[in-house]
Amino acid sequence: MPRLSVIIPVHRARGQLRECLESVLSQSFTDIEVIAVDDGAPDGSGLLLDEFAGRDSRVQAIHLPPGADADGRRNAGAERAVGDYLLFLEGTFVHLPGALRAVADRLDAAGDPELLLFGHHRRPFRGRLRLTRSLELLGGLPADRLTLAEHPVLLDIAPVSWNRAVRRTLHEGEKLAFGPGPHGERMYALQTLAAAESVAVLPTACVEHRGGRHRHVPADGSDKEGGSTPHELVDAYAALMEFVRDRPPLRSVRPLLFERAVQELLAGYPSVPRRRRRYVRSVAAFVRAHRPEGHRFPGGTKGLRPRLLGGGRYTALGTLDTVLAMRRSLRAAPGAVRTWAGLTLASRYYWWQRRLPLDPGLAVYTAYWNRGVSCNPEAVFRKAQELAPQVRGVWVVSKNHLDAVDRGIDHVVPGTRRYWRLLARATYFFNNVNFPDHLVKRPGQIHVMTHHGTPLKIMGLDQQDYPAAAQGLNFDRLLQRVDRWDWSVCANPHSTEVWARAYPGAARSLESGYPRNDVFATATDERIAQIREGLGIRPGRRAILYAPTHRDYEAAFTSRLDLVRFCEALGPDTVVLVRAHYFYEGAGLPEHPSLLDVCGHPRIEELCLAADALVTDYSSVMFDYAHLDRPIVVHAPDWETYRTVRGVCFDLLSGKPGDTPGAVSTDTDELARIFLDGSWESPANEALRAAFRARFCPYDDGRAAERVVRTVLLGESAAPGPSDGVSSIAGRA
Template sequence: TAAAALRRVRARLGYRWHLHRPLDEGLVVYCAYWGRGYACNPAALHARARELAPHLRGVFLVEAGQEHTLPEGVDHAVIGSPRYWKVLARAKYLVNNANFADAVVKRPGSVHLQTQHGTPLKTMGCDQSVYPVVAAQSGSFTRLLRRVDRWDHNLSANRHSTEVWERAFPGAYETLEYGYPRNDLLLTAGAREVAAVRRALGVPEGATAVLYAPTHRDHRTGFEPGLDLEEFCAAAGDDVVVLLRAHYFYDRGGRAGSGRVIDVTGHRSTEEVCLAADALVTDYSSIMFDYAVLDRPVVVYADDWEVYRETRGVCFDLLETPPGPVARTPGELAGLFRDGAFAGPRSAALRAAFRERFCAFDDGRAAERVVRRVFLGEPEEALPPVVPLAARTPAPAAVPFPRSAAPFVRS
């Protein structure tokens, strides 16, 4: 409407005015997934900053209608509102796992932290330019590079990510190889927290909870599970239940769980869902890298790998270096669970090699390192060193399986 348009113009004019005011040295603005709510690395940093840097005031940006997703006591601004533009103009620190609007100006003295929201298997950023289906949806790569130019720091969970980000998002930022703050919970939670999440999600006592988390496909227009989950449960074993978590692009859907399938897409925390699951089945979703932090069984269901590889593009051959067994058909997938191979010695060995490569910095103290380095200005040498992989104790699974052993070597 005309009135709404006038409000937007006034808000933007207000932004220009606030840009001439001094930076607020104690203000941090956070945003996750374009305002979908309190989630991911920005939420984990917000929570840790309240403990380690209580002098800082955090404001979380959310879409209109998503205010209810914020925990009690979290200050917020609705995207597009006058306060939204005010805090963006005045904040000393701006933290995002995606990107702020193109209109946001990088002010001298402000600090922009890009946290990312997953380890890349699929192509990202400028690497997408040679894949027509993805490039057509990505918009201008010139605008992308202008957004990257605002970054002062870019967070990485492993060396693989560092190398991909530097190619896909070329810029003058500093790379912080500190791990992902959102994954701290996967190492700090105990059996009590795991049991509480399982109860909250409705996982039956004694059940083996399999998290099924398929990724988004750019060549499709809506969510398709890609697998008959009730049929999978029936074939996999009497104790198996599935926790279905669709990609965040589809987190507003109206799917309802039935029988042995529990839809957990709407649960605020992906990390809590991971805690509740005894094993993961995914295709090409970056959740596999996060779930590997738990050192629990992972199965790759790659029924359309060739199509995905050609339409989206990938950074490495997942089928050559998977985090666990690979199934290409529903029957193969069910068979891995029915005979226990999903959690067998070969599965553990594959996972060990995968963890060595991709879980290097996720040791439970990532958020602390980021807060102390970025917000408190502490030097690199003063930060907590990364705990070696072998010395970490992930959150316990409700249904325990053998931990990973020596890395698997192909014959």
């Protein structure tokens, strides 16, 4: 039987859950069981729990039906626990190093108290680490066993479930349980404090409380973890007082809990939005029902205004309400004036168009900051023409990229009158980057972020710790853009996890695979031959695609590979296709008969199909190319610099299956040897590639675009099924 049972209730925690679980399982104290309870939310947290349960016998994954509330998750975990003590930890928080050892040692030293309270740090969303008042209070309490009756200051310790170890015999003997609603956790914490005959304290921070950002609740109600109302707090405290009343041994703490309840209920009055008289009457009824016999408030009853307790008017609260209303009005007036004064003619037109009905058959598409028709949005657009022709698509394309738009594709230039009308009236929006800040999302509009790569490098909010990568990125505005997303298209579970952390919001993950990669499963040999011929690659000649990524800390393209030397070493039977990142205008490549400049080629997918092997450094093209099951060589002479300055999600060069896709080189001569001695396609590197594909290409069936169209435009269920890992055009072209 384990000493500690760590219960982790999980609700939409995909982006932070891995770190949470690892913080528990990596503790030096190992006599634990971890019970993680998934509520069936569609973000895929349950899959991550199964992953950990499959590799660590200490982990149990419990999957509740979709929609399970917080009390259901916590109670389900407690019912399964068999440890001496129960510890709860939210799926977005972490245990600090050494925390469980400190808890176990303190329990031993205190002679197994019924309750142990320990400290925590608080890290606000996008804020610095802060010390907490609870930690300060714990430091001022005696090291002996305590009781609430003797030390009422214990009520000032944060009443949460994750800062305490509850002896299982107490939990089961007193039939403790989390109640429903937003205050169920607080009442459980107060129950443990009231019922415990012995309380010990540990003035050490064991948990890092990580604040999440306020998220919009999806229109479909898929996220029910909403806020609370003052009326719910009255009901919660009434249930707590009944718990204490039914247990005569707890008579001594009843006055303390009653006073705390009345104090909080009165303090909640200013937040009552309406029907305030009803709230006052509810508080008065609570006092009459639960006031201990003979109880007098400190200083008598004058401070509580007896007329309030009888249901009469409470002039002070009414006055406060009036003052608050006036302050809100004064604050709002200047903002309205500034908004109207700053309207331009275009924005006035846009404002007027937004008052007209949405067009349910209109979709907006764009990619790479209006650079043309390409990437995931294009694949969705073309599949929509086939499966959902009733939804017509219009592309936003900038003036200097109009020549690249195929005839027959409806498009509009940004800033025109039709552009503003399109933004105002369309129902669907598809983009692989964010739409401009001037776009105002209307109720009923649906935004789909398709992204355009699997993340190796740090993205989104994670860039805050990497200033060279952030380059002045406004994170507040980034979050405002993220709040427009309804769907986040994910190529694989790794991407789902990273996007949830890097772009926190209420968008639902759509693990469909990347639509642009469908071509890797559907292209025929004839099509590949056409592409190679169009590029000038003669039959029988080996083609190597060299596609390095950009460096945020460099303004121009710098090849880490001596291209001429590499071509000379491989000989005339090999052609090297060089594709610099699209951020760079002109790569300035040297002249060589075996060197082919494809930087201006409009479709990276066609270059991948034409190549027998890929050489890259840290570009996300490696994840796309892996669908082809062809050799990948990582040329990484500046890995330490890149990972330090840019930041990465995992160690690409670790050599571990799933991390490294194949052979690795750090200089030109080493890269040439890999292709000359045959190790580029050796069995060892083939095994690495297979593990890499299993991790990053699980939906390799050519139907990703169909899944997006059916889910978003047709409202159908189109869950992907992992493929057998074999592409229809596996091997070399």
